[in-house]
Amino acid sequence: MKVSKKVAGVEYAIRDVVSAAKKLENQGRKIEYLNIGDPVQYGFQPPENVKNAFIKAIQSGENYYAPSEGLPELKEAIARKEHNKGLSVTGEDILVTNGISEGLDMVISSIVEEGDEVLLPGPYYPPYASYVKLHGGKPVEFAVDMNKSTPDIDDIRSKITPNTVAICLISPNNPTGVVFNEKALKQLVDIANENNLYIICDEIYDQIVFDEKFVGIGKVAGDSPVILLNGFSKVHLMTGWRIGYIGFNNSSKLEQIREILPKLARVRICSNLPVQHAAIESLNGPQDYIIDYVSELKKRRDLVVKRLNSISGLSCSNPKGAFYAFPKIEHNRYDSDKEYVMELLNKKGVLTVHGSGFGTQYGSGHFRLVFLPNLQTLDSVLDKIEEFSS
Ligand SMILES: Cc1ncc(COP(=O)(O)O)c(C=O)c1O
CATH class of the missing domain: 3.40.640.10 (Type I PLP-dependent aspartate aminotransferase-like (Major domain))
Structure with missing residues (x-):
């Protein structure tokens, strides 16, 4: 049955790429997910006082x-x-x-x-x-x-x-x-x-x-x-x-x-x-957890940007905030940034998001990765990106 024309323009590249990764996972491949900007999926958690306030609200009938x-x-x-x-x-x-x-x-x-x-x-x-x-x-x-x-x-x-x-x-x-x-x-x-x-x-x-x-x-x-x-x-x-x-x-x-x-x-x-x-x-409540969280993210940002810029064929501006790196694919041997991202997934099991998913005019020719995983994981993912790019 028909659906409305207006929904045709709705896209969400960040989640759209996941189905390809899930397929590989079902075949027994290990996938590193660097596509979703969710710090809670990478080990960060709301502070205990905040979790307790949620539980208390439920228990007290709210x-x-x-x-x-x-x-x-x-x-x-x-x-x-x-x-x-x-x-x-x-x-x-x-x-x-x-x-x-x-x-x-x-x-x-x-x-x-x-x-x-x-x-x-x-x-x-x-x-x-x-x-x-x-x-x-x-x-x-x-x-x-x-x-x-x-x-x-x-x-x-x-x-x-x-x-x-x-x-x-x-x-x-x-x-x-x-x-x-x-x-x-x-x-x-x-x-x-x-x-x-x-x-x-x-x-x-x-x-x-x-x-x-x-x-x-x-x-x-x-x-x-x-x-x-x-x-x-x-x-x-x-x-x-x-x-x-x-x-x-x-x-x-x-x-x-x-x-x-x-x-x-x-x-x-x-x-x-x-x-x-x-x-x-x-x-x-206390806000000090934000200082620790942001200083941890800064270490991860510094590592990722340094490593990306040392890979020939990639260049990356320094993100001043948030938790994403958006490297430019200087020499793309594939036809598009989407194909680059899909090949990186297929060959190395690393899921990122194609830059054109964030707007074709200025996003194309890039890809996005989150720097939320710990330093060790990021280092090994960057090894894979380096192997893929060389
Ligand atoms: C710029 C920006 N705005 C909004 C959101 C989504 O916010 P919320 O979880 O409050 O719906 C995101 C999530 O990635 C985001 O990056």
Whole structure:
């Protein structure tokens, strides 16, 4: 029976490559999975106090439908975090979602109509393009210098049309690890304001930065129409628990969307209640585990980038945040980055993701690997990539 045309544009390269790996695994091959950005699958865990808050919530009967917009205590804790980063928000400006993924769907569906264009940083996290397409819009990639971590402002200007409705920023970025500095963020906010665009900013990796202090969009937002997306999956190690949020900057331009979004939140009833209690504990409890986690990741980043750059035929920019390396395949003996990734899987049992899955314009000719496994595993995986490339 037929399915709708609009779902045809939905793709998620990160998970799409898994079926090929599973096939090999079923034949008895050992596969190293370097495709999914889930720290919890590589041995990191939420702290005990956070796990206990989840269990306690269940045991004390917090198992019912929660308020659609989220628990007031959680919204307050989130607002405090975002306010400290510079965004002008109170608890009233927060809407709790089942992960950024759900928040993104809600935001895009509220903004995008048939033929509307949305600017995305090239390369980008794939659901941004999928949701834009699903809602009838057109994703338009803009150039970002991976080495300098700077957006190409002239390129953005040249790509704005009367149909452009929003610009999405992801900082730190998945898949490149690019982190925008204050100057870059200010330029992006200015260009959005000049053209009356929504600014959708994803800061899910905000505390996973290695070299410089993180600057959030809040620092430069003023009264611009910034819609912040954030969540607990990466920094708070709660990937499988599915919790995130939307934050609305204090801007008169957001009045209409603020009316609509709570209605969408009501349609899906609420986000997971016991997890909301765990999220409160995660924000209010000790934060020192983040320091250990990030310093461990930094060691892994340093190893991976050094080794990738020593392999002839590959070059890799230094990711300033998140936990992905995005090497460029300088000399590809295969027809495409996807074929390279599939051959690396078939020949060496290493699963990565083809760069074109993160946008064909700027992602092609690269591949993405996570540097979440321990140093020993990473070293042996890099041996395999080296053998494959030589
Ligand atoms: C930039 C970015 N945003 C959002 C997500 C998904 O977030 P969540 O788990 O909150 O749905 C990811 C996951 O990889 C991501 O990289």
